[in-house]
Amino acid sequence: MKCIDLIVHYRQAQELRERTSPDQAAAIMEPLGEVNHRWDELLKGIVERQRNLEYALLKLGQFQHALKELLVWIERTTKTVSDLKPVFGDPQVIEVELAKLKVTINDIQAHQSSVDTLNDAGRQLIEADKGSEDASNTQQKLGELNKKWTELQDKANGKQSDLENALREAQIFSAEIQDLLLWLGDIDAALSSSKPVGGLPETAKEQLLRFMEIYDDLEENRSKVEGTLQQGQEYLKRSREGAATNLNHSLRTLKQRWESVMNRANDKKIKLEIALKEATEFHDALQIFVDWLTEAENLLNNQQPVSRVLDIILQQIEEHNNFKKDVTAHREVMLSLDKKGTHLKYFSQKQDVILIKNLLVSVQHRWEKVVSKAAERTRALDLGFKEAKDFHENWNELVTWLDDAETSLDDLAANVGNDPEKIKAQIAKHKEFQRALGAKQPSYDSTMKQGKGLQNKAPKTDEETLKQMLTDLKNKWNSVCQKSVDRQRKLEEALLFTGQFKDATQALLDWLKKVEMGLVDDGPVHGDLDTVMALVEQHKAFCAEMKNRSVQVDSVRRTADELLVKASAEDASIIQTQVTELVTSWERVERATDIRTKRLEEALQAAEQLHKVVHMLLDWLSDAEMKLRYAGPLPDSEDDTRKQIAEHEAFMAELNQKEREKDDTIALAEDILAKAHPDGVATIKHWITIIQSRWEEVMAWARQRETRLSDHLRSLRDLAGLLDELMRWLVQAENNLTVLEAEPLPDDIPAIEGLIADHKEFMDEMQKKEPDVLSICKPSKPRPSLSQPNKKRSRTSLG
Known part of the structure; x- marks a missing residue:
């Protein structure tokens, strides 16, 4: 029993060594090594002592006694071997059982010499008493001894083979459990990483697809986990009660980990499916609302002008009232979208939040424009x-x-x-x-x-x-x-x-x-x-x-x-x-x-003349406005700029000629105004005001374009001069660098430091010229056309 206890303690020490750091393990194993060495020496001494004692008995003629003792030992050892019940699925318990068996096998191997000695002594006795009844009894007992000895060896070897097979199987099963636990740990870590859900259908769908890879992996390994748990339960049933506590603990841990991971996976799956559903519903509703906004904008933009015929305007009012009801009905849709979008902004990824926010701002802006235009249309219809x-x-x-x-x-x-x-x-x-x-x-x-x-x-x-x-x-x-x-x-x-x-x-x-x-x-x-x-x-x-x-x-x-x-x-x-x-x-x-x-x-002749010259002048001013407004961007080349300047100078000359016509027209209008009928005073004054304001606008635009063309030509000239200067500097710098590159570097430090200083000075000068290079090389942007005035001309401009 002391021997078995020592083996168990030794095994516990090994387990402790596996769970500790290398330094602590060394401290633990040092006394164990000494114990192991002394244990081996003790076993050898015991075996040697037993063999000497048995040999001494034989010498003293105690053959029968030695044979009897050996048979008793064989029966006791056979019973010990038979009592070693198999344990399944738990490597540690199997190793303990195998260690016990190895002690017994070592003991059996140690008794091999005793068996050989008894066989030699028995043969000598049989030879000495050949043919006698004692010789026959001796022969029979030796046969029984050898048979039992062989059975004991076969049983010990068979038991060792069974335990070794069970150990290999248990180690494979234990490794499989550990692999599953590590895999579940990785899955659990992946599930534990809480990231905001996708606010866009594409993002949410991609998240769900990535998660479903993990989820599908879990489902694919479900049968493996359940099979492992079932196999472990079978191992527990086949083992004696209380013998596989470690296996039971591992199986319980695996089951708990599996259930925990599956619960978290199901929760996350539901969460991601809800996120995808909400994102899809939001964006589908948003798209439907955007389509309605587009339709409403087209309807407002393509509406017929407000009629002044009572029957027609009543029909327009009825149609607009129906449209306003539709707008009012979509107000709740807009509020619902804003509510859903705000909810998504709190729980979605940052990049999705920005896009959702921009979408909501755009939709809100378009909605406000539709409401504003609808209100304007209502006022116009009223x-x-x-x-x-x-x-x-x-x-x-x-x-x-x-x-x-x-x-x-x-x-x-x-x-x-x-x-x-x-x-x-x-x-x-x-x-x-x-x-x-x-x-x-x-x-x-x-x-x-x-x-x-x-x-x-x-x-x-x-x-x-x-x-x-x-x-x-x-x-x-x-x-x-x-x-x-x-x-x-x-x-x-x-x-x-x-x-x-x-x-x-x-x-x-x-x-x-x-x-x-x-x-x-x-x-x-x-x-x-x-x-x-x-x-x-x-x-x-x-x-x-x-x-x-x-x-x-x-x-x-x-x-x-x-x-x-x-x-x-x-x-x-x-x-x-x-x-x-x-x-x-x-x-x-x-x-x-x-x-x-x-x-x-x-009066009729004067009115016809005034009507003619006023409309001719206003038509010319309209054409001039169109020319100035859509003159296009300023050209990038000096020749094109000069060409546009020449064209604008011709336009300015025409404008100066038209100024005399404008003055004559205003003089005619003022002359008629001085003797006009009261019904015509307002119209004549309106014409004078329109001509003067339109003329001032065209003149301002013409002068602005003249100034811009002159400034642009001057900037192109400056740019061309700067380009020539930079090209000369670059050519000179390139030549200098080529010459310097061909020269060998000096061997003394002061000369090298001088060259470094010169090169640094060159780099500083090059750095100073970089803004000029960038200003020349930067891509040209389309220049804006003349600013369009806010004044709008209607059909009432001419009275």
């Missing part, structure tokens, strides 16, 4: 609707009134009668209608002006509709005015035909006095073309009325001549006075009409 509604209401009200008036005049025209009193009553009533018609004149003028203003603001698609509405209104107004005049004339003629010469003449005089007041010789008739054309149209209508009235005047004069023939002296004097006053007023009105006709012709 303003257009107000203007269109006001015009259409005024137009409808006036047209309705004119339709009713025209219907009333048509009804009255068929019933004049020949009763003087009734005719006078109709004349009085018609005067009330004329006053009502005159009261509608400001409304008509403002509606026509409002319509023309809408024509200038409205898109071209509305021009025909608005123009037709104004034409219809003008025709109805002229028709009612003409029918009113015809009604007045017919009533006065009817009054004259009924013998009411005095009343008819007085009515005609009243009309002449009224129109004479409107034909003031010094009244302003000049202005822009539209104003003058309106005045000409009014005067043409008046001339037509004068032509119709001339028939009535002739009729009055004929009636007066007839009455003078048969009238009394007193009545003849009154009739003559009335006729004279009528003729005198008529002639004054005719002269005033002719004067106004001539003045209107002059």
Whole structure:
């Protein structure tokens, strides 16, 4: 038992040595080496002592006793060998068992000499007592001894072979467990490295794919781990209870490590799958929102201009209201995207966070622009609707009134009668209608002006509709005015035909006095073309009325001549006075009409000239702006710069010539403005302002380009001079370096130090010239064109 204890202690010392540092292991093994040496010496002494004792017994004739003792030892040793139960899967326990077996085998080998001695002694006894019963018994006992000895050796060798095989198998199994534990440790370390998840679908997908390689590796090795655990359990079942504690501990450690790694792997897999799902959902939603933004931007950019036709603008408002509802519905989408993006920014990788942030900023900016443009469109539609509604209401009200008036005049025209009193009553009533018609004149003028203003603001698609509405209104107004005049004339003629010469003449005089007041010789008739054309149209209508009235005047004069023939002296004097006053007023009105006709012709000629020169000048200024604005970048060569300077000088010469035209145009406009009709003052002033501002802009741009071209040419010249200077310096420096390179280096230190100082001075000079070289060699960047002014010209620029 002491021997077995010593073996166990020795094994524990070896295990302790394996778990300690080399210095500590040496300290542990030093006494163990001494113990091992003394143990071997003790075994040799014991074996030698036993052999001597057995030999001494034989010499003393104690053969039977020695044989009996040896058989007893063989049985005891056989039992000891048989009691060595196999242990599976635990190398340490198997090594202990193998060490016990080796002690027994050494003991068996040590008894080999005893067996040989007994066999020799037995043979001698058999030879001495040959043929006797003792010889036969001796022969039988020797046979039993040799048989048991052989069995003992075979059993010991077999047990040793079994233990050695079990040890190899256990070592392989133990190494497999250690490999799995190391592999799981590496996997666990890889899983423990916590990195932010990918915020982009590509990044998150790549992370998941990289992780799935590890996860697939785990799944591929699952059967191996489970098989190892199952094999270990089988080893435990085949081993005696409590014999494989180390194996049990290793298996428990492997199982715990495996379950821990799989749990962490499953958690990380779920985390990465959720990250990929969130990133994909966010970017899919973002892409859908970006597509909607693009569609909304295209819709806003391609919308038709705000109409001034009521039916069309109502349809535009309805369409825009539907679009605003869509914008309002997408506000929640924008807030949701911002919330999801903010969540991703907190948990994603830095490079993904930057991209997500930029995407959100870009989308937010585009969203704000869409909202802003939608609001601008709403304001424009509200303003257009107000203007269109006001015009259409005024137009409808006036047209309705004119339709009713025209219907009333048509009804009255068929019933004049020949009763003087009734005719006078109709004349009085018609005067009330004329006053009502005159009261509608400001409304008509403002509606026509409002319509023309809408024509200038409205898109071209509305021009025909608005123009037709104004034409219809003008025709109805002229028709009612003409029918009113015809009604007045017919009533006065009817009054004259009924013998009411005095009343008819007085009515005609009243009309002449009224129109004479409107034909003031010094009244302003000049202005822009539209104003003058309106005045000409009014005067043409008046001339037509004068032509119709001339028939009535002739009729009055004929009636007066007839009455003078048969009238009394007193009545003849009154009739003559009335006729004279009528003729005198008529002639004054005719002269005033002719004067106004001539003045209107002059005003029309001046307005047409002004309209022509203003539009020609503004068209030229527009072309000049386009030339200056899209002149392109400044050239890189001196020849091209000179060519552009020559072209710009020609343009400046043309600009100087046009300046005289501009001054003449402004002088003509100011001359017309001094004698302009009030309706044309605002338009003429607007034209003067537009011409001056546009001219100043073009002049400023032209001077700016002239300055930039001159500066650029000067910089190119300086650059060319600098390039020549640098090339001369470089050629000289290259030649000097070539010459110096060919010369051998001196052997004395002062000379070498002098050369080093010279070369350092050369390097310093070269360093100073580096900025000039970089300024020449750097790639040229496209130079910006002339700055575009913020002013925008609309169709209202010309009035």
